[in-house]
Amino acid sequence: xxxxxxxxxxxxxxxxxxxxxxxxxxxxxxxxxxxxxxxxxxxxxxxxxxxxxxxxxxxxxxxxxxxxxxxxxxxxxxxxxxxxxxxxxxxxxxxxxxxxxxxxxxxxxxxxxxxxxxxxxxxxxxxxxxxxxxxxxxxxxxxxxxxxxxxxxxxxxxxxxxxxxxxxxxxxxxxxxxxxxxxxxxxxxxxxxxxxxxxxxxxxxxxxxxxxxxxxxxxxxxxxxxxxxxxxxxxxxxx
Ligand SMILES: C[S@@+](CC[C@H](N)C(=O)[O-])C[C@H]1O[C@@H](n2cnc3c(N)ncnc32)[C@H](O)[C@@H]1O
Numbered sequence: 001x002x003x004x005x006x007x008x009x010x011x012x013x014x015x016x017x018x019x020x021x022x023x024x025x026x027x028x029x030x031x032x033x034x035x036x037x038x039x040x041x042x043x044x045x046x047x048x049x050x051x052x053x054x055x056x057x058x059x060x061x062x063x064x065x066x067x068x069x070x071x072x073x074x075x076x077x078x079x080x081x082x083x084x085x086x087x088x089x090x091x092x093x094x095x096x097x098x099x100x101x102x103x104x105x106x107x108x109x110x111x112x113x114x115x116x117x118x119x120x121x122x123x124x125x126x127x128x129x130x131x132x133x134x135x136x137x138x139x140x141x142x143x144x145x146x147x148x149x150x151x152x153x154x155x156x157x158x159x160x161x162x163x164x165x166x167x168x169x170x171x172x173x174x175x176x177x178x179x180x181x182x183x184x185x186x187x188x189x190x191x192x193x194x195x196x197x198x199x200x201x202x203x204x205x206x207x208x209x210x211x212x213x214x215x216x217x218x219x220x221x222x223x224x225x226x227x228x229x230x231x232x233x234x235x236x237x238x239x
Pocket of ligand 1: 096113
């Protein structure tokens with residue numbers, strides 16, 4: 001069974017009811033650490049792809065501009081509740097498909113993709129878009145589970161994948177599949193500990209100037225349609 005955008009929209013409308021109390025609780029600490037890897041400066045513009053219920057929005061400093069993009073109306077309504085309740089005026093929500101995002105090239109200083117790359121129908125295409133939307137010096141931070149390099153664990157990840165895809169994500173996605181044909185380099189990647197399920201991967205444009213990895217780091221096809229030439233659009237499609 002393949003992931004599809006229409007299926008995701010339906011599944012995550014359902015997840016929205018319980019997300020913060022279940023999966024969200026499990027992943028929030030890692031989201032905070034992933035956000036730190038963006039190394040934000042005042043005035044930066046950040047795109048949070050697959051922002052979901054907006055748990056990450058609570059963690060951005062108020063002096064950056066954040067655009068949270070998602071496909072699911074249910075998830076976005078939860079995110080909108082948070083932005084209203086917490087007065088997050090620096091955050092804007094956009095309902096759109098990350099497979100065809102409504103922004104011009106180089107619109108953002110940095111991009112974060114948290115637990116979404118294994119959800120979309122075409123992970124490499126998502127990253128290809130991210131490389132276009134981020135400025136040449138920007139970071140793309142991906143937080144996700146990737147298929148294990150351990151054959152025994154990978155065997156189980158393949159076995160449970162049909163169930164996982166039904167409930168909203170792939171368990172068999174390899175990082176290599178995401179990077180295939182995409183002009184990015186892995187700057188560094190790490191896990192919170194060796195047995196952690198999730199990884200934080202920091203990507204840069206393949207031709208970006210090199211920066212030293214921080215000490216915590218563990219070294220471990222389709223052609224895109226033409227981008228919109230219009231200015232960045234903040235199409236808030238919410239009540
Ligand atoms: C597992 S949730 C992650 C939410 C949040 N980033 C987090 O880390 O808690 C995946 C999110 O990706 C969204 N999503 C899936 N496919 C998408 C697409 N093609 N475009 C935009 N959002 C998408 C889903 O609606 C869902 O909110």
